[in-house]
Amino acid sequence: MAYFSSCSKTRHCYSPMLKNFLLGIIVVVSTFQVLVSALDDSTAAKSLSSNLEGPGDDVGAFAVLPDVNEDGQSIEAEINQIDDTNLSFEELYEQGVRAYDDHLWYSCANKIERAVQDYKVFKHTLSNCRLECSKGLRESQLANLTSQVPDFSTFGKFLRDADCYRRCTEESLDTHPQLTDRMESAFEKRLPYHYLQFCYYKLDRLKLAASAAYTYYLANPQDVDTKQNIVYYRDTAKVSETDFVDLELQPYKEHYIRALLAYDEHQWGSVIFHFEGCLEEYFKEHERCLSDCEGKGQLQGPEFSTVVADAIVDIMACKLDCEKKLSTIYTEPIKLLLQDIYHHLQFAYYKEGELEKAAEATASFLLLNSTHQVMLDNKAILKKELHYTDDDFIPQKDVAEYAALREEMQALMDIIKREYRLRDLLPEGEVINLLSRADQDLKETDDWMSRYEKLGMHIISKSVDLHRHERFVTDGLLKEDQCEELLALTEDLPTEPIGSRKFDLKVARQRLEDDLNEDYEASLRLFVRAAEVVRHYTQRYLQISVSLHLKYTSIVCWSQPQEPALIESCHIQEDGTCVRFDDMADELYSDSYTTVTYLNTADEDGDFQFLNEKNEVDSAFGIKCGRTVGFNSGDRHTIKVPKSGNPRCAMVIRYTTDVNNDEKDYHDTLTLLQRIDELRLANEAKNAKDIMKQFEEEGVRVVQTGKELLGTERFVADGLASDAQCSTLRSMVQNGALLGDGYDHLDSKPSFISPHTEHEMYQGITIYRAAKLAQQNTISPFGLRAFLELSEKSRLLVENYFNLTKPLYFDYTHLVCRTAVGDNSDRQDLSHPVHADNCLLQSDGSCTKGYPAFTQRDYSAILYLNDDFDGGEFFFAHSNKTEQVAVKPQCGRLVGFNAGDFHGVRAVTRGQRCALALWFTHNPNFKELAHIQARKTLKQLELEPEVQHHEDL
Ligand SMILES: O=C(O)CCC(=O)C(=O)O
Ligand SMILES: [Fe+2]
Structure with a gap:
């Protein structure tokens, strides 16, 4: 006989974690890593916990x-x-x-x-x-x-x-x-x-x-x-x-918790009392949430109907989110909270012999989820016991209204999503597609922090440590090579008598218009992109619901002034000025913010200091490439100018929430860069057929096409590299590879272990690092030349094989070896799990674009350098991660494909597998600047007489 199932037999039950909470045990992770704080030792700057000492002895x-x-x-x-x-x-x-x-x-x-x-x-x-x-x-x-x-x-x-x-x-x-x-x-x-x-x-x-x-x-x-x-x-x-009392606990949550405790004790009367109370309070809270959303519409623009319509869309999205918002009990999100309540309640009614009420709870549940098997089984039992027909199962009135409203809103939202021409959330996005759909996922702020952390950005000091909310210090927003490239923009600029030197977009545009220099253009594109990344991060961090706009973007360098008297009785500011605070009123909580992103480490001193109203130091920290400090523009602060050595440089950005007040120079620069693209496109006269013919003459053969590889934009070609080139690149990895994944995470200790599997060692070298190592004579210019030539050859082949009408730029270039370690014979895992290169493959087979996937990537290519290892086949995959078709690596073989295609690498079970991995983009803003730098380095080195060339190029 079928038997009536309680909630504990189904997936809707609360988790053991929540149960711990319920029993009053606060789950506290005690072995977390304490974040390294760069704050100096002033007592004010210490984190709260470090101030906690044992209590005084005698107080009760x-x-x-x-x-x-x-x-x-x-x-x-x-x-x-x-x-x-x-x-x-x-x-x-x-x-x-x-x-x-x-x-x-x-x-x-x-x-x-x-x-x-x-x-x-x-x-x-x-x-x-x-x-x-x-x-x-x-x-x-x-x-x-x-x-x-x-x-x-x-x-x-x-x-x-x-x-x-x-x-x-x-x-x-x-x-x-x-x-x-x-x-x-x-x-x-x-x-x-x-x-x-x-x-x-x-x-x-x-x-x-x-x-x-x-x-x-x-x-x-x-x-x-x-x-x-x-x-x-x-x-x-x-x-x-x-x-330990949650002082913000809402009544429905309290009922819910008490109900579950009673459920554990099988006190069915109490379960019923509390779940009924919980439902009553829940619907009230839900109604309140809906009504609060009425205050959440963003009004932007002068056109009445579009403003109203956009606001309605915002409000609707907010309302649809209410269910999720109300579903977190303690820190645990309860999936399908309402269903969970009805399920428990049904069982409690049943136990108490209140079969009509059990039927009502069943109907209520099924209204929310009509195909739930356990519930359908329970319904069948109740039907028999109560002699009910389907019509007798009537859901509660509250839930019926709730479900109807939800359904209607959902349907409306679906239409809006499909058909309605939404306002551009990122107006500049049309000119310059920087972070695709950046603002769309702004609303999902839940896990943005961990996403940023994956990209190497980590917060080192938060508002509370910095004594005012809306202050933060974060590391890792720029990499070393990017800092270097940005510093180049300040060269040749005049230093003011006060000691500051300033680059801004007015200067930049003028210079680019006078002389279209490729290096300068590339650095400028990086500048614009970096500004956008910092803006995006700041917006996320401060969680301001309206968009932040760039008001003024600059790079400011400080060195000791020629006349020290100029800075004697004033406070030096990051923006290149020196002010007396007493002259100006603090304007905290205005709509203006500032971020400062450092580009170098000052040789001596150079600290940043937050000041309080009495101009005493609140907190202070040292500076280094990529470290970013954000604060309200009214916050008092000052810096220490380095006493000697290199100037101290930073990207200084001011933001506003006023859309009409954003920087004209910024938009003009984007337009100029866009015009340059178009010009380049128009002038590009290339014939893909000729280029392919040339490749053929050089012995490059396409051995598999999309047809054989079961996809559209895929191919395998052989003969792209000579044995000498392959072995040169391999030995370069031995000599100069940055241990670990080679992605230059600031501060992180290098490690051999592959980020993908513990059974392999992973060593990599980027084009930026290759150029640096060549400069230091760690690798030969021949090696650098092979790296550059093979990358370019691969790029050209991919661009022309796919007959692309837009130019393809390098986005990232990485020479990587994977080496089997230990006993590897019965490994079950992969060398590189199935993934796509420009989106995040989800368990349901969909692939989401957005941080931290590199959405700008359009095509990928891997050029293999050897075959003397076991395993390590590359394969294309289905979205369910099963293998589709495999390719065996060998020196000079290249596999090229659309960066959105799913692929992976089988385990390397013996030996070392080396390859040159290349990612390409159509977006010139993401052009990998290191290629330009590396070409320059190579030119310099090859001109230097003491460099001996043994190999024949
Ligand atoms: O090495 C390979 O064959 C592929 C590597 C890869 O897919 C990646 O690094 O994204
Ligand atoms: Fe990949």
Whole structure:
């Protein structure tokens, strides 16, 4: 006989991880790596956790407040100083943060706590007003507004709702804060609790501190310091497990958690009570979420209907996201939360003998997921027991409305996605396709940090350590070669008497227009791209919902001034000026931000310093290539000019959220670069047939075409390299390969282990590194020449074999060897798992474009250098990762294909397999500058008389 299944038999059950949470055990990773901080040793700059010491000896739980603050000022005096009635929560919060800065712990805790409460009231009021107004529950002067004017019924509703909403909020709120995106994001990310935690800690209110830390942690589970602090609190006698309270826990979540605990205990009555409560609260919360979305439309542009329509699309997307937003319990996302609730509830009803209610829960579940087998089986059982027909299974009213609304919104959104001409989220994207669809995935901020980390960017200091939110320091935004190329842009520029030298786009455009120099053009393209990467990162980091626009982009270098008196009584700024702060008002929380990305390490000193209102150093750090500091443009800061040696250079970018205020020079530069492309395209007279014939004459033969290789843009050619060239490149890897993957991760220790498999050693050398090594005489100019020639030959073959109408540029060039290590005979894995080179292959077979996939890549080619190894066949693959057709490597064999094709490499089970891997792009902005540099280096070396040429070229 079929038997009634409980939730625990299905996949919808909560995970063991969540259960740990439920039982009050806070899962804290204790062996995380502490991020290296480049902050100097000023006490202010230390992270919070490093300030945590054991508590004073004799204080019991809920200690009385200490009498004096750290600096000796009495708390009572501090309390008496508080005069802040009628402050908005924003003002309270700002003052609380200042109090934190000033070590006034009581004021800090008091103000921030009130800010948090007032913020809750504020949000609640807005939601209620919206709901009441849209449902017509409030009296309105305009209630009977009607008109014969066409369209007025729609406009009339807008007018009525807007009027109602304004009156409602004005009546209900004492203060009228202008909630900025930044402030909202700070509260939504629970940043106030981070401050609160520390201030409570300083006041020795450890239970409160523990709750605040825990509350912050739940929204920021990646935060290392907070995890450490929680461990600390847990280990102190004053705090017990039950003191870790989520201070932002919504009622439906509390019910949910209690229901699950009761479920574990088989207390079915209690399960029913809490899940019913949970549902009631959930639908309320969902309704509130929907109504909050009404405030999330972005208004840009003068055209009424497009502005409104775009805003509606934003709002709809926000509403469709509500379900996901509400589905995280603690830090655990519960897939299909509603289904999960109905499933549990159904079982509890059944256990309690409430079969009609069980049937209702079953119907409710099936409304959300009509093909769920367990539920269909349960339905069959209930049908029998209750003598029901299908018609008797009626879902709950709330869920029926919920499902209908969702379905309707989804259908509308599908049409919009398919048919509606959306505004360009990235206006410059049409001119210059930098990061494809960058802003589209801006909304999925969940895992952007780990994506950036994969690209070698890592945060080294966050807002809290830097004493104000919206400050960050991140490493790895540029690689060494990119820094070098960008530095080249500042050569030949005049140094001002004050000691600064500045490159900007006005200078650049002029120069390019006067003389179209390929090197300069390439560096300029890199500059534009780098600016875009930094902008993108900053936008993500600060989580500002409106787009950041570049207001001014420059490179500024500082060296000691000829007349030191010029900088005596002022603060040197990154932007090339020296200011006196007392002359100017701080304009924090304005809509303007600055980032500074360093291009070199100063020979001596050169530190960056954040200053507080008294112009004392808040925090400071040293500089190096790729390190980026971001801050609000009103933040006080200064730098130390290096006393001697090279100037200290950085890319300095100012941003604005005002679309009308972005940099004209930037757009003009993009247009100029675009014009150069077009010109080049028009002048390009090439004949693919002739070139292919030439290849044939040189002994290059295409041995397999797309037909044999079961794809469209694929081929294999032989005879591209001589044995001498193959062995020269191989020995270059032995001599000069950067151990590890060769991708030059800053700071990361080189390692032999392949990033793809532990059974192989992986050594690589880029064209940039090859040029450097040739300069140092580690590899011969012949080697560099072979590297360059074979790369170019491969590029030309791919471009012409596919008969491409647009030029193909190098995007990345990497000479790689994979060597079997240890006993390799019964390995099951691959040398390189199945992937595509320009998108991320997902488990469902789709391939997503976006970070960290190199979406700019259009074609790929691998030129093989040897065959004296076992395994290591290249293969094309299906999207389900199974093998389609394999190619055996040998010296001079090249496989060329569309970069979107799936492929992989079988395990290398004996010996070493070497290949030159090449990725190409049509986008000139991604042109690999190192090729230009390497050609220059080669020319220089071959002109130097002492270089001996043994080999015949
Ligand atoms: O070495 C090969 O045959 C292919 C390597 C590859 O696909 C890659 O590095 O992306
Ligand atoms: Fe690949």
